[in-house]
Amino acid sequence: MTIRNPGIALDPTLFEHAQVNTPAALRRAESLSTRRALKQQWQAAWLVKAMACIDLTTLAGDDTPQRVARLCAKARNPLRRDLVAGLGLEAAPPKVAAVCVYPSMVPAAVRALQGSGIPVASVATGFPAGLTPMRERLAEIDHALGEGAREIDVVITRSHALGQHWGALYEEVQAMRARCGAAQMKAILATGDLKTLRNVYKASMVAMMAGADVIKTSTGKEEVNATLPVSLVMCRAIRDYRDATGYAIGFKPAGGIRSARDALHWLTLMNEELGRDWLEPDLLRIGASALLGDIERQLEHHVTGRYGALHQHAMV
Structure with a gap:
């Protein structure tokens, strides 16, 4: 079992002189998407693994308790029974890692998932911009936990990273982690707003030092969301933090991951950069909704x- 990251004192020497070779990062990321794809039973096995790592998500302005309940029904049974049987998975049918919703939708998700063992994750802290006053951001964590959320996805103040105010970012994330208590905390870096891969690396390191259990690429609301180059840099930061402290931090790409092929690219990245442990939901989450339908279609x-039509694999 992964030992939870307690955080460490802010140590700028671990990141202040970091350099990112952007052309090399782009080439490395491109290699993941151009190599020969997995085939047949190996592809099927990896897609089942990807399914188990999904945070099945709905974060729309028109969310309703009924819509959330339908999403949770899909989370319980993400794969049709005939396909479960065809894959020989009847003894342990797959389910997703979590369901992620807004704080106001947490009670509906908790009710719908009762007895399933699937946790409810809630976004908080002024999602997606993170620009509400800190007192209100922390109160939102309290509210989501009080309603039954077991995981909290928080957003950072991007201006701290853009202005290189690393002490302020550290204190912010540390306060959020303290408020989350026993709940898992995922720190959303909103990498599309951070402008440079070097900023992404530094923000990743600071969030981990402040106690983040998982670092997450995006809210899904930015103009640019999860990309392989950004994910590569975040994985290298996770590796460096593990080497410096011994603690394994989780990773969550989110936003724009829609196809089974995309999922295989991220699994390959995890396996090659961080190792086999990062192919399990303890350390890998994929924030998505449409992705699940395409995985089911490929299986x-x-x-x-x-191939079934996409409407035969609707989420809600």
């Missing part, structure tokens, strides 16, 4: 030789 083809 249907593996079992039956036919």
Whole structure:
């Protein structure tokens, strides 16, 4: 079992002189998407693994308790029973890692997931911009936890990273972590707003030092969300933090991950950069909704030789 990251004192020497070779990062990321793809049973096995790492998400302005309940029903049974049987998974049918919703939707998700063992994750702290007063941001964590959330996805103040105010970012994330208590805390860096890969690396290191259990690429609301180059830099930061402290930090790409092929790229990145442990939901989460439908569609083809229409794999 992964030992939870307690955080460490802010140590700028671990990141202040960091350099990122952007062309090299871009080439490395491109290599992940151009190499020969996994095929047949190996692809199916990796897609089942990806399914188990999904934080099935709805963060829309028109969310309703009924919509959340339907999403939770899909979370309980992400794969049709005939496909479960065809893959030989009846003894341990797959389910997703968590369901992620707004704080006001947490009670509906908790009710719908009762007895499933699937935790409810809630965004908080002024999601997605993170620009509400700190007192209100922390109160939102309290509210989500009080309603039954077991995981909290917080957003950082981007201006701290853009202005290189690392002490302020550290104190902010540390306060959020303290408020989360026993709940898992995922720190959303909103990397599309951070402008440079060097800022992404530094913000990742500071968030981990402040006690983040997971670092997450995006809210899904930025103009640019999860990308492989950004994810590569974050994985290298996770590796450096582990080497310096011994603590393993989780990673969550989110936003724009829609196809099964995308999921395989991120699993490959995790396996090659961080190792086998990062192919499990303890250390890898994929924030997505449409992704699940395409994974199910690909697994249907593996079992039956036919592709079902996407509407046959609707989320809600």
